[in-house]
Amino acid sequence: MTLRTLQTRLGFAAIAIAALLALVAIPNFVSSPSNVRNIVLSPTFWPYALTGMTALAGLLLLVTGFREEGETPLEEEHPEAEGAWIRIGGLAAIMVAVMLLLPWLGMPLTCMAAFAATAFLFRTRHPVVAVICAVLVPLVLYVFFAKVAGVAVPQGELIRLP
């Protein structure tokens, strides 16, 4: 991707966000009492003002994007490795699974599964260490947060830790 493409895409995205906010989100999801006398005190004033500035930033990004002459691709700090999208999709699935499993499995078990799944997703060269850490790290964190910090860590319906 070149700088020109990046700036232009960001400009369009910013304008789209601003349009979505101004036309859909603010009118429908920001409530304002009918007796507000002055616009600057209205709960919608600040979101509208920020939306306007976002649109302006988008426009400026578009202008600078179009004015950009260089076609040199932007340097990537870490290039994409083979199978990147599969792993990124896998990580997204792990996050969704964590959200769904937390109430049922509880935090320690869910985190153990998430740790192991993530380590293997990253193709760890130390599978045994990964499994040991997958059990120990969530347990140590459970002990700290539940026993030291007094946090009501969700226990789930399968196993209840002391």
Place this chain on the structure above:
Amino acid sequence: MSLWDSLMAGLSLVASFEAFAALFVGIVIGVIGGAIPGLSATMAVALTLPFTFAMQPITGILLLLGVYKGGIFGGSIPAILIKTPGTPASSATILDGHPMAEKGEAGRALGMALWASCTADLVSNLALILFAGWLASFALSFGPPEFFALILFSLTIIAGVSGESLLRGALSALLGLLLATVGLDLVYGTNRFTFGDPNLMGGLNFIAVLIGLFAIPEVIMMARNPTAHLGRTRALGGTKVTLADYMRSFKSIIRGSMIGVFLGSIPGIGAAPSAFLSYSEARRKSPNRANFGKGEIEGVAASEAGNNGVAGATLIPLLALGVPGDVITAIIIGAFMVHGLQPGPMMFVLNVDIIYGLFIGLIVSSVFLFIVGSVAIRGFRFVAEIPKRILMPAVLVLCVYGVFAVNNNIFDVGVMFAMGWVGYVMLRTRIPPAPFLIAFILGPLLEDSFRQSMLMSGSDPAILLRGPITWFFWGLTLLAIIAIARSVGRKLPV
């Protein structure tokens, strides 16, 4: 309360094993976090934050300050040994540190980095103690219009943390300001973007947003390329830094510390520009200027003094005005908030014991940094060898526990994951996350002070220019905008 009474109150609060142990452990965590490329001091502070919830406020904040200070020094270790700065602030250290490592003088370079860091840290802490109280007493007379002008000026911080593109930084800040509007309206109590969900009525949890924005994208980047971190570490070599080396670089260290204090006390400048300015000043004034860039020990000393001189000074605007000096102090604000403390001038009245306790802790931190740093230099090889493909899953699990612990709410974990993906998209599209976080923190304060001013004046905008203090901050804002416009004019793209 007299200075002596305040000092004694602070001492009574901080003179405990837990407080000093927290500070020491914090420095250890910070040095390790800073020394692992890709983890960074910012992420180390963000990940340590949840552990402070159960602690006494002073203990928790000292732990975080320890991580901050340790992290800034820790960043220099990989900068010298593997030419990868652990923190952006250590970028200048590479210039002479890595050539020294290539000549087999890594131990000497690291030793000088430590000595310069500790000296600059001490100078910076003394500046904090001297100036924060004075600034806070001045800020006690602020009303909503003065705070509005101050916060508006503070938002020009964004120019300093925008990185390569000011426009992308501005877009990031605007998104942060927009996200900060979620929740109940401050004046009328009506819903804004809550979508009927009670979880959103209090707004998005600050800790979930910041951990999502700074820690989760690194985990996602690991999925994108699990082997990107693999590199080669250099040996320390036999030579060590000597007192003669230190004395020869002393002028540059003190000059760098002063530059760090000055730039650190201005919100948003940060440690990286300070390190580069200190380095260039040292090169300009040094008799060995021809050797700079080829492995000159004075270059290492100057850049490390520049970046560590910032560490204490960034706390000046944080403690005195409630405005974060950089992104790490923006995270540290979270620790104050979690413990029901609001940094700012009133803290010097209501919680003077905590303020002086922090001052005492900070002075001790320079000594601890020296001890921990000396050990860390020898132990870096072990830190560097922690497999990142095991470290990152641990970071993910730590984030889940930490964010849940804030409010005992699974919803916050979802917010963190969502913000993680936002952060990843920002990383890929080169939108800096720091302006987003700073705007997310300052947004409600800005809106609140603006609307309070309007309520006070019957919606007359003239109140925003009501006296010398507001004029002063408007003037500074104007100057900052002119400076930004000039720098933008000099280096496109914006």
